[in-house]
Amino acid sequence: MNIYEFLPIRLLVEAAYEVVTTLTSFLDPLAGAHSAALAVIVLTVLVRTLLIPVGVSQVRAGITRKRLAPKIAELQTKHKQQPEVMQQKLMELYKEENTSPFAGCLPVLAQMPVLMAVYGLFINSTIGGHANELLGHTLFGLRLDTSFVRLLGAGDLTATATTVYLVLVVLIAVVAGFSRHLLTPAAPETPAAPAPARNGSDAPAMPDLSGVMKTLSFMPFLTAVFALFVPLAAAVYLATTTTWTLAERLVLNRVLGANDPQPDESTRVTD
Template sequence: MTPLYYAVSAVLLGWHWVFEHVPGLSDGWTWVLSIVGLTVTIRAMLIPLFVKQIKSSRNMQLLQPKIKELQKKYAHDRERLTQEQMKLWKDTGTNPFASCLPLLAQMPVFFALFRTIDQAAKAPEDNLEKGVRGFFNVEYIESLQNAKIFGGRIADTFMNAEHLETRIIAILLVIVMCATQFLTQRQLMAKNMPADALNGPYAQQQKMLLYVLPPVFAVGGIFFPLGVLFYWVTSNFWTMGQQFYVIRRNPAPGTPAFKAKQDRDAAKGKDVAQDPAAVVDEIVKPKPRVQPKKQTRNQRKKGGSR
């Protein structure tokens, strides 16, 4: 984790340097805005992964009819079914695990930020050097320990808070965190999933996560410092806005969002988007085989002599 401590602390302290020069900002707001800046930086760097996630998720939805055909065809041969599914995903450039990439990429950063703030908060007053991580020094540790926002210390958690304000802010942040997580997932399922896909195993898994993850995050959230909760909430709002933009501009065919975009395009006099069936056929259409260039007899002889 040491390289991550340096990377996270470098970005965090870079934003801290920016905001500490803003007149009128307290230490608490300076640190909170620095954490928001860190979140925006990380999420901006993950945009390529998000684009890959959206493409694979969209293909997974569109390929559901083809997957069902394979399941019927090879219902009694699980090994062959797996091979055919893998071949279909490979031919269409679809990665069924791509939806986890942004989350997996964020987790090391999340834990590095958690450890950086947590160790700073636990450092004893007579030995603040114990809380140093990455580019942090004793001055930053002391500033972080005493930083408050609305009366709550951003380095404290709900469980170890000494002030009522800290517990209230922590509960509010946990509620917002769970609500944004739920609404983001519900937005995806309600607007950007075809009717056929909503009845498949992929959709059932998404429905389960829709109701299971918020309580899990709520239980875990009470053990996180306020600063980490601000990171999580900011990241959720980014995800919600990013997903809303993608669904509105490039929805999956056969979904309510796709129909809404067709209506908007028709109202503006634009060409209506392509039919869903044609999109699926285009995705699963095998790539044409590249024919070798014709060669003369002399060229073939030269090639053979080499």
């Protein structure tokens, strides 16, 4: 099943299409042939602005993880010879703090339909039963429905096309590097779940998120590679959204005090 035939997603795509075409017409006197590409950038900024609460949730979740990190490390040290007990104590800690290892993940999942709808503008040749006019526009003479890989395969790669894609890919890669260096949290490692205890204990196992966090930290670099395969309009979108995400997180980290040193807590975790 084509996800873009699913009614809620289809309606979101059609709404986004109306916005971007209206923006294109509005920007045409200012940007001329580049109005559609500029409209994509403006639409992306508008969408990301609406999703700022998701960023706030992620930053607050990161602050909570940072605050709990010493307690988690203490529990891991204290009960390293008793994995089942350690996992139980970690679960109790998260419960006491009214949080979880997955705090901030649900809002991220909630935003996916919106981002999926925006991306649908760049890969669907028809929207609402008529041709997707957005993809017929150009940026520096390159149609917004073309891609670097397609041009390369057809032997139509020009110096202009190479320069445009090089700028986009380098921008995404540079932003990814800064994001990984400045924003990737140091997640405390949680030992892997042990084999079932002989005493029949069924204490819930804590998920090991260290490998997941390390993998996610490299995802922005994959975005740079992905930009070579998608339509040019989508590559512009990816460059805009990754740049916005970095700027947003830096601002939110400062406003919410994510980089402030955590106060020393005299209360130690108990058995």
